Every structure is written in structure tokens, then in C-alpha cells.
Amino acid sequence: MTKIAVLTSGGDAPGLNACIRAVVRAGHYYNLQVIGIKRGFKGLIEKEFVSLKPRDVSMIINRGGTFLLSAREERFHHYEYRKVAVENLRKEGIDALFVIGGNGSFQGANLLVKEFDFPVIGIPKTIDNDTYGTDYTIGFDTAVNNAVDAIDKIRDTSVSHERVFVVEVMGRKSGFIALAAGIASGADVTLIPEYPFPMHVIVDSILQARKRGKRFSIVVVAEGVASGKEIAEILSEKLKPYDFGGVRYSVLGYIQRGGTPTVYDRIIASRFGVFAVEEYINGKKNIMVALENGKVVSKPLEVSFGKVKKPDLSDFELNNILTL
């Protein structure tokens, strides 16, 4: 009987449990045995393997986080440990490894392909949505909804005090969360790492909005651009001459990453998981699952390496129109 293993790697994202569940149940449906590996690559090295049957993934589709846990593992950067990992997999009779992870995890897993010819299937997840080669990564929709729920709350305060509010969202190198959160929360200005622009543009936007009669302002900034605090301090200085309720900031942080996954994340995670198993059944390997133009497809795993997925500039134009 064919045996597959599944692990989650890197930062957690809402929908991971739904995806593990889908891999386990699809595996079972197609008569595969499924092994869960705890703590990502760490568990691969330390052989923390658990058998997973359909009942073991019951009642988790709506849980945030990953019940297989995740951990950093520096040792995986070294050949000898990757060798241990593959030996563990082979000793257990495992035929393929399903990695639910981001770009970095895919590159790590790909070394098992290159060095040991061990079959790998990647399923993209990251709340940042910045994996090249797929229009969507598991967790993004929930993360943005979490961010926007928070901004909706902050706006209550902002309006009551007629303030300028700077909200720092996640995104070290990537502005997808910021951009979507900015559009969906009616932000006056959104700052993302991919397209920087000078501070006076922000100040101008806010001043013009006040002239148009707007009594409060929301600025959304991706953490990769600057901290919310920095932006708030600069704005506070520049806006001093004008009569405002002051400038405040909030760092949304980890609340974006947790919580019950949205319907979209549950369904896409389920589709990705089932499709990944089906592609494997059909003989594919060393691929990643992806969403492209609304369809779930698969591609060579390397597609995503060394390339940068950028938000569409036209979204800025959209935001400019909408914040009039």
C-alpha cells in the first residue's frame, strides 16, 4: 500500500488544519496510508511520525493554527540532516512527502528531490500571498479579514476623536495584505514595500481629504515599509500646524495570523489538499499546487523559486478612486 507523509512548515496560517484534513481524507479515499509529521522539518529529522486516519482529522476544519505543529529547524540547511530526514522517510516506507508551506519550505523540500530523488508535492500557504506561481496562498483571506475587522474597530475610535490613525499590518516584503486591507477598510493611504513613495504624498492626501470634508483618516502600512510608530511620529510632526484630533497608531500583529479560517480559506485549503493527492495518484511529483485564473492547477515545484510576485499597480489606482 502506498504511503504518503504530510507536514506543515514555517509560520502558521489559518486553513492549515483544513488542508491536512483534506490530504488525509483524500489519501484514505484513494487507498493511501497517510503519516503526519510533527513540527515540520524538525519532526522529519527526529522522526516524529504519527499515523493519520480520517477520524484523526475530525472537527478541525474550523480551527486556526496547525495541529501537526510547526517549528524552525536550522539543521535542515545541512546535507547530513537532510540525509537523516530521507532515511527516516524511507525506513518508514513513505513514498512521497506533501509539504504545506511557503517559498522557503518549498526550496528546502526541493533539496530532497535534487539530492535524494525523493518525491515532493508542495501546497502553498502564507498569509502574505506572495508565493510566485500561484494567485492565492492558504491563509490570506482570513488574515485580511482579521486585519479589516480590527481596522473597522479602530475606525470607531478614529472617527469619534477625528484622528489620523496609522495601522501597521503584516508583510515584510510584500504588500498584498496592506493593499487588500486598505481597499476594504476605505483607507486614505496605503504604504507597501513594492512601491514606495515619499512622505509628503501621504501628508498631502490627508490634508486634501480634510479639505473635502473628511474628519478622520486611516493610513495602512505594511511592516516592511516602516513601523506604524515611525509613520505616526512623522505625520504627527507634519500635521501639527493643522487642527486635528491627533495621530495614533496600532500594530495589528499576530491577530492577523490566527483565528477560525474563513469559508474561502477552508474551501481552497480543501481543494488544494484533495487536488495534490489526486495529482500524485496520477503520477505527478515534484510539483506545487496553484490557483491560476480561478482554477486549481499544478506546476513544477521550482516555478516559484527566485521570483517575486508583486501586487497589481492598478490596485493603487482603484484605491485612489475609492478614497475620494
Place this chain on the structure above:
Amino acid sequence: MTKIAVLTSGGDAPGLNACIRAVVRAGHYYNLQVIGIKRGFKGLIEKEFVSLKPRDVSMIINRGGTFLLSAREERFHHYEYRKVAVENLRKEGIDALFVIGGNGSFQGANLLVKEFDFPVIGIPKTIDNDTYGTDYTIGFDTAVNNAVDAIDKIRDTSVSHERVFVVEVMGRKSGFIALAAGIASGADVTLIPEYPFPMHVIVDSILQARKRGKRFSIVVVAEGVASGKEIAEILSEKLKPYDFGGVRYSVLGYIQRGGTPTVYDRIIASRFGVFAVEEYINGKKNIMVALENGKVVSKPLEVSFGKVKKPDLSDFELNNILTL
């Protein structure tokens, strides 16, 4: 100065306000005057027109319902009243009518095109997502998330009492909500109008799930198939010989239709609204905006008439796998 009018028609859907806001601000951005028409076609006949400026649509992107209101209007089925409607539009100097509505509203609006050559732009909304010609209609994502939030709550009770629970969701002719809610909530069985199947299949599914060790069951049924009550009564009878915590049902009803729109609905409503105005600016008319393979496009308004959009059968297969 060119003048456009916008109205919302038919059952309300989360995201309508975000869409009105987008039409108003895009209109303003492109130097159009925008008139809001209250209570849909009723306000067209009774000339309930209000001027809409960017500040008038402030703080509504996150509000459910429609601040332009909606109403049934039988008179619009008669030529003489449609004539009044067009006269009102022309007297006011309005050059085009933007209708945010479903299939029925589009057909009504299309009569203004056919009979009076009055330009119309349609923007599709309905929580049912069953408008032919577009992959998505405003309100669907929020409606399904509302339904799944409710089912998540119901599952707590269901599990605690080891019950079978029948949940009736909206969808008179259409199973999109039921199908998505079923997948996202891990339902054992989902019943939709498009693909009926006999009761014994449902009973078998539930009995087999119990044999596999599952201690509770969720059945999702679209209102168009049968009432939750009917299904629950039949199941209650058929499952009597077995040791269960009983069968209960719940009708989710109007809570699906209301509430703060999700990020997806806010963004798609915003995109649809801005794109609709831009297409008009570019000389298009008598079109509907649509989502197709992940892109916002426009099509002749008639595309959607007389055709039925059906869910993909493969989603049933997916559900079968996932509920193992």
C-alpha cells in the same frame, strides 16, 4: 456634465453599499454627476432622486443592506410606468442608469433599453450567486460565511448531544450557498435543487459515518429542496432503530443576508462599481459587469437572460472525499 443614476433592486445583499460608494466615487473621479434613486424601480417611477457626492457615501463600505433602500414594484411590469420612469430620468438630465441587481432586475432594466433606448449598466448582486454569465455576484461570500458561522455554532450543540442536525440554508432554485457551506462546515450530506437524490442515500451516508466512528452528523439543505423540518422528520423516522441523540433542525434564514460584508465582497463590489463607470466612460452601454476566470469583464446585458447557472458536479465529489 454627464449625469448617471444608480439604484439597488431586489433582495438586499452585503456589499451593496460598498458598490454604491464605488459608483459614486468613480463617477466623481471621472467628472460625472451621480444621482441616487431610492427604493429601486419604485423610486424611478415616483422620482425619489437624491444627489450623491463622495462624502455622502462615507463610512458605509462596512455596512450591510443598502442605504438607497430596495422595494418591490409591480408597476414596473407595465409599459406606461416604465415610460414614466424614463421620462423622470430624462427630465433630470440623466444619461445612463446603473442597476445593482439580480437577473430579474436586469431584465426589467433591459426593457428601458429596448423600448426607450435608454442606456443601462448592470452590476450583478445576489447572495445566491446564480446569475448566469458571471462567476460571482456581490453578497455570496458574506452569505456563506454567515451560514458557516452559524453551522459552527450548531455543531457545538450537535456534538455535545451526538445528534443529527439538519440546517436549512437559502437557495430557492440554486445550491451554491448550500454547497459551499457544506464543504466549509464539513457537512455529511448536502442537498441542492439542481441535483436531487433519494432519501435513502442520505440515511445511508449518516449510518455509514456512525459506523466509521463519527458521533454526530450535519446535513445542509437548500430551501428549494425541502424544508429543514421535513428532512428532519423523515430522518427522525428512518433513524429511529438506531441509538442516536436525536434529530434536530435549524432554518438559518435572514441572518445569511445581513451583516458586515467580508473583505472579498467589499473589494469585488468596489471593483465592479469602478469598472462599471469606466466601461461607461469608454463608451460601453447595455452591458453587465462580470467576474470571469478571476478577471472583471463586461458583457452584453442579455447574456444572463433565460439561462441557468449550475454548480459544478465535481464539488459533490469533493464533498464526498472530505466527509470521510
Place this chain on the structure above:
Amino acid sequence: MTKIAVLTSGGDAPGLNACIRAVVRAGHYYNLQVIGIKRGFKGLIEKEFVSLKPRDVSMIINRGGTFLLSAREERFHHYEYRKVAVENLRKEGIDALFVIGGNGSFQGANLLVKEFDFPVIGIPKTIDNDTYGTDYTIGFDTAVNNAVDAIDKIRDTSVSHERVFVVEVMGRKSGFIALAAGIASGADVTLIPEYPFPMHVIVDSILQARKRGKRFSIVVVAEGVASGKEIAEILSEKLKPYDFGGVRYSVLGYIQRGGTPTVYDRIIASRFGVFAVEEYINGKKNIMVALENGKVVSKPLEVSFGKVKKPDLSDFELNNILTL
């Protein structure tokens, strides 16, 4: 070592898990052994006993339902089965039984006291808040918040269509949920079993509200008065002469009972559980825990029997003022 047992009985309520957790951890803290009994009185008869240690109740403070499960058990009405129950408890070396339940469960448990002199401690829970002798029962705050969340959503629709909306909430004999939900959602009229009033009063309230310029109406009805459907049909008939957006109804049902408990329910359930153990440690038995004037106290178990807890009439007066 002293040994106590804990069970949950009757309809589930948000906060049960938090309360079990508190009993288990307080037991451990005071060097008691704690046994969980599954499926309430059923598990008592069938001896479904599990040992509960502090780690076994980890991560459940925020889960709805009860992980000890609940079930109906007709046999407990018969002396011979209660005898079996007590024999099971004694064979296991259990010194006292903690019952997290409502009025009926307390009366059942009290028979163990009367007939077999077996010590019992009651902790009141029911979403209805109608247990005599305590100002509060676990689950009420969450249930009302669930109801009001739903009504907030329904209001979006109601306003958009300028409708009258009848919302049926839980409460077969008791109006606490309806009354609180009515005040918190700004209902025009609230109907509860304790203080019935004729239909023309409701119609008058709605008509007068329209005269005052209100464009929609919410009527909250406890299920014990009449079904939402009945009330809606009567109103629909009576309001026909007037120009309204029509009358609709919604039955909130089981969504009130489930879901993540609110902070108040988590804290009160925790306090009740710890206090119950402490009272037992201090030599008290055959008592119920209660909230009285903001303090957690204990009382003889029988206090609650045969008496009816009624809402304060002054709350109606409050509602009349607030819905102006």
C-alpha cells in the same frame, strides 16, 4: 484521597467546558481526584467514567458545548436505576457528585441525596437564565449576544426593505433571553410568556412608530408565546391597509446555544466551578452555587425547586422608553 465526580446534564450551554475545567483544576489544587462522567445521568448508570487531570481540560475554556457530552436519560426517573447510579459512584470510591445542570437536573440529583444520602453539589447553567435562587445561570450572556448578533444582521435587511421583522428567540417558559435581546437590539415590541398582552397592542406600537418616522420595526418573541411565523402572519394581515415593505420572520433557534462563550460566561463558569469545590472542601454539601447581588454564594439545593423566577416588569418600562 477524596474523589469527586462531575457531569453535565440537560441542554448544552456555552461555558460548560469552562466550568468543567474549573472543577477539575480546583479539585486538583485542593488535592482531590476528579472523575468525569460522560453523557450525564446516562453515563452514571452505564458507568462511563473517565479520570480528569489538569491537562485533560486544556484548551477548552473557549469551546462551546460540553466535551463530557450530554444525553437524555429516561431511566433516571426510576428508583432502581438511581440505585445503580449510586452503586457505580460508591464502587468507584466517589465521595460527591457535582452536577452542572438546570432545574430538572438538580431535582434528579437531589433524589440521590434523599434516597441514598449521596452528597451532591449543583452548579446552575441554562441559556434561559430561569433557575430560581440565582441571578445568573451559565450560558445566558453568550446566548443573548448570539441572538443580538443575529438581530443586528437582520436589521440590515429590515431597514433596507423598510419591513416589519419578527424574530423568534429561545425561551419556552421564560422571557429572559427575549427581554434582554429586545432591549439590546432596540426592538419595538418584545413578547414573553410571563406577561402576555393582546395583539392590537403590538400593531399599535408598530403603527405609532411609523407615525413617529421609524421606517422599520423589530418584534422579538420568545418561542413560548407563539411561533415567529404565527405572529408574522397576524401582523401581515393587520398591517395590510398600510404601506409597508411587508412582514418577515426568522427563527434563531440553535445558534443561540452554541459558539465560543463570552468573557462573562467564561469567568462566571470558572468562579462557579472553583467556588463549588471550595464549598465542598469546607464541608458543605447538597447545595447549589448561585449569583446573588453580584456575589457568588451557595444555598440549599432545594431552594430552586417548585419556584418560578420571573423577569422584572420594570424592564418592560425600560424598553418602552428606549424604543421611542
Place this chain on the structure above:
Amino acid sequence: MTKIAVLTSGGDAPGLNACIRAVVRAGHYYNLQVIGIKRGFKGLIEKEFVSLKPRDVSMIINRGGTFLLSAREERFHHYEYRKVAVENLRKEGIDALFVIGGNGSFQGANLLVKEFDFPVIGIPKTIDNDTYGTDYTIGFDTAVNNAVDAIDKIRDTSVSHERVFVVEVMGRKSGFIALAAGIASGADVTLIPEYPFPMHVIVDSILQARKRGKRFSIVVVAEGVASGKEIAEILSEKLKPYDFGGVRYSVLGYIQRGGTPTVYDRIIASRFGVFAVEEYINGKKNIMVALENGKVVSKPLEVSFGKVKKPDLSDFELNNILTL
């Protein structure tokens, strides 16, 4: 006709709108005219007065923030500006001022009593719940629920990575939010300004919890003790010798202050508002409304001055038991 004025002052809190609504409608019910003053004491000085009728406070019971707005006003510290304020009130024919505010606002308002014999009624609000003389202040329940919702999300991440997580909540001088959030979220340690304790106690608690098998830890800290960042850095250092998933922190910030008020806050705000008007009608003045042992009462306004309301130490004991 008697005329009263109402304003909101200081930091906003969920439930302010519900309270304004209650004052306006109770005023109307008892045949008073009601004037709203915008931007707190600032609007008093600048005479930003608006007439408020029952319809003007429609649809706001569930809105966060305050539609009357709030602002800082340094000028109110000076006698000459307070004189202007009272002159404005008298010119407008206003007989009493209702101040929905915290301790500081009450002291400010009390100067109008002392210096000009102008009647004032105080209604306590602050998310911190630290106003002496009342068991509850409007906004606290919502703030804690907001905090706990966020911590529930953070726990998903914390568990998945087996981390120690430090969560900084609001409370500069007061630990009520931290303490309630700590109990309700199952925090391992809670740090509040009123009862400081040394760092090694925290480290010990976490290490002992790990020994008992706990795989993650939540530390809740009120901002008045130290920043979440500082605590996290110290813990990170001290826990380095042990095998952990690392230490992270999150500052919840302004999301605690906003959002839809809970049922409890809507009802208590409504009760406070109506009761305040009724006490005035009954001849009381220069009082504050308060909650005491579960009842709404009134007291001399000065009761709250110069005294510190502290959390009950027994809540720490409770938390120690619950986090076993």
C-alpha cells in the same frame, strides 16, 4: 419646558452611543428637551449644540464610538473658559448637563457645580472600569471581549509553534482589563499595576507549566506595568536555556476600544442613561449613576474623586487555580 444637555468626554468606549440614545429618549419620554453637545467640553466652550430628538439617535445602539464626538480641551482647565461654557448653557436655556465620562471628566464637570452652581449628572464610562464608586463603567465588557477574542486568535499561533506569548492590554494605572482577560483566556501569568511581582515568579510559572506538560504559555500584561516588548525580551533571555518555540509579543492597542458593544454594555448603558434622567426628574443633581451589588443607584458626584478602585486580590488566587 425643561432642557437638558448631554456630552461625551475623554477616551471613547463602546456603549457611548447606546447611552446617548437612552438619555435622549428618556428625556423625550419625560417631556424634556435634549441638546447634544459635540466634542465634549470643547463644544461646550465653542457652543456646538445640536437638538436631539428620538429619531436622531436611531440605529446607533450597536455602533462603537460616539456620534457626538470627543476631544481634548485644555482650555477647560481655566476658569474663564468654564465661565464661557456655563454662559453658553444658560443662554441656551439648559437646566442641567449630563456628562458621560470618566473620573477626570467628572472632576471637570464638578467645577461647574462648585463655581457656578450649574447642575451636573455624571454617567461613568471607561473601558478600564477603574472609576471609584461604581462596580462597572460603560465599555469594560466589550473591551475585555475584544481583548479575549484577540488572545483566542493569538493562542492558535502560540500553540502551533509551542511559544510563549506576551500580550499587552490596555490599563495604564489599572489591571481590571488584564485580570479579566487573563482569567477568560486561560493565561499562565497576568501582570497588573496594582500588585507588581518580580520577573523570576513569571519565569517560574512558565517553567513549571512546561513541566506539567503544557506546550505553550500566554502572559497578559497591563500596559502600565511594562511594555509587552520589554517583558518578552526579558523572558526570551531567561528562557534561552530551555527548549521553547521562542517568545513573541503583541500589543492589542486600540482594537480594545472600538467595535460593536456587547449586550451587557448596551443594556447597562441604556439603564444608566434612563436612570440618570429619572433621578434628575426626581430632583437629584450633582450625582453620578453607579452599579452597586447588581443594582443601578446614584451617589454624590464627589464620591469618585481622589480614590482608587482596585481589583480584588482573590482574583489572582482564582487565576492561579485555573491555570494549573
